[in-house]
Amino acid sequence: xxxxxxxxxxxxxxxxxxxxxxxxxxxxxxxxxxxxxxxxxxxxxxxxxxxxxxxxxxxxxxxxxxxxxxxxxxxxxxxxxxxxxxxxxxxxxxxxxxxxxxxxxxxxxxxxxxxxxxxxxxxxxxxxxxxxxxxxxxxxxxxxxxxxxxxxxxxxxxxxxxxxxxxxxxxxxxxxxxxxxxxxxxxxxxxxxxxxxxxxxxxxxxxxxxxxxxxxxxxxxxxxxxxxxxxxxxxxxxxxxxxxxxxxxxxxxxxxxxxxxxxxxxxxxxxxxxxxxxxxxxxxxxxxxxxxxxx
Numbered sequence: 028x029x030x031x032x033x034x035x036x037x038x039x040x041x042x043x044x045x046x047x048x049x050x051x052x053x054x055x056x057x058x059x060x061x062x063x064x065x066x067x068x069x070x071x072x073x074x075x076x077x078x079x080x081x082x083x084x085x086x087x088x089x090x091x092x093x094x095x096x097x098x099x100x101x102x103x104x105x106x107x108x109x110x111x112x113x114x115x116x117x118x119x120x121x122x123x124x125x126x127x128x129x130x131x132x133x134x135x136x137x138x139x140x141x142x143x144x145x146x147x148x149x150x151x152x153x154x155x156x157x158x159x160x161x162x163x164x165x166x167x168x169x170x171x172x173x174x175x176x177x178x179x180x181x182x183x184x185x186x187x188x189x190x191x192x193x194x195x196x197x198x199x200x201x202x203x204x205x206x207x208x209x210x211x212x213x214x215x216x217x218x219x220x221x222x223x224x225x226x227x228x229x230x231x232x233x234x235x236x237x238x239x240x241x242x243x244x245x246x247x248x249x250x251x252x253x254x255x256x257x258x259x260x261x262x263x264x265x266x267x268x269x270x271x272x273x274x275x276x277x278x279x280x281x282x283x284x285x286x287x288x289x290x291x292x293x294x295x296x297x298x299x300x301x302x303x304x305x306x307x308x309x310x311x312x313x314x315x316x317x318x319x320x321x322x
Contacts, residue, residue, distance in 0.1 A: 037099040042223050043231030044092035049206055051085035059156045064158035064195050068246060083239035089153060091235060093261075100139050106132045107293055133293055135216075140289045143210055145205050152202035154259045156195045160247035165245045165258040166190035166198060168266065172278030205321065263319035265310040284308055 058075055059067045071078035155166040170191060189197055211308035259265050268277040285308050292301040 036227065037095055037102055038213075038216075038222075039223055039227035040231055041092060042094045042210075043227045044088045044095060044235065045206075045210055045213060046223065046228075047231055047235050048085055048088040048092055049210060051081050051088060052206070052264050054081050055085055061156075061194075061196055061199050064156055064162075064199075068157050068159065072246070079243060080239060083243050084235050086153075086244040087238035087242070088235040089150055091231070091238070093143075093150055096143055096146050100143055103136070103139055106136050106139075107298060109318070129134060136293050137214070137290065138212060140286060142209060145209055145285060149202060149205045149209065151259060151262065152198045152205070154189070154262075155198040156202055157246055158195055158258055161258060162195075162246075163190075164256040166195070168258065168262075168269070168278075173273055175273070175275040176279060200207075257319065258321075260316075264315035267315040267319035267322075 051278055055071060055078075058071050058078065068082070073079075098111055151165065151169070155162045155169070158166075166188065167190055170184050170188045173188055174180045176183060187201055191224055257263060263280055265282060269282060271277070288301050288305050288308070292298055292305075295301060
């Protein structure tokens with residue numbers, strides 16, 4: 028279990044960065060036109076007073092939200108240990124006959140894993156709705172990945188993405204609705220403890236502001252011809268893998284592997300072996316990302 032004692036609670040920090048991302052996103056929302064997304068981004072970035080700052084702080088608070096959400100997932104490996112202890116204790120009771128029902132620890136673990144997946148989708152759709160070179164290529168690739176799912180792929184693409192026909196409309200709706208869902212999940216659980224303390228809020232705001240002022244995110248016009256269009260940084264590994272194996276295996280099966288392993292880890296006794304598989308998957312993805320970056 029990861030311990031970062033010099034920081035506020037990671038659950039609070041995750042909510043803090045999500046709150047800043049949501050509030051800055053609401054400011055940008057009033058200046059954003061879904062029918063002309065790239066023109067809206069250009070206007071916000073270049074003409075709107077302090078628009079570049081709100082766009083930058085929205086970008087970095089979102090990135091930091093995902094980072095601390097991942098850290099929060101790994102520091103809550105204590106749920107696995109707690110579940111095993113309860114299971115062993117229940118197995119010793121003769122009236123249970125060794126049986127043990129799934130409890131709240133498992134539900135919490137599934138929610139945590141699910142929020143990481145949802146967080147990645149929120150960030151991905153955030154790139155898509157910019158509709159610049161990166162966003163447009165990411166949206167097209169995402170549509171092709173969804174279409175590759177047997178039987179229901181076309182329906183899922185029509186429901187969620189469909190950038191070829193709908194443009195960013197559905198990606199935009201997905202981005203907004205999943206952000207609200209993530210805030211609802213975080214609020215529902217952490218309200219029982221501390222939703223967001225002052226220390227965590229100030230840390231989240233100051234960190235986001237420092238990144239926003241120093242590293243201003245750029246965007247590229249889709250009209251500029253590039254030899255190698257790259258998607259979001261966390262998507263580069265999948266984009267590189269698509270060069271070597273079929274779309275379904277690279278875009279659906281491979282990304283789902285760590286999710287399945289994390290859920291399975293809750294039940295198996297040999298957690299070190301699953302941890303090794305997760306590490307191996309991560310190293311492969313890192314290697315693919317490095318290759319994609321160097322192209």
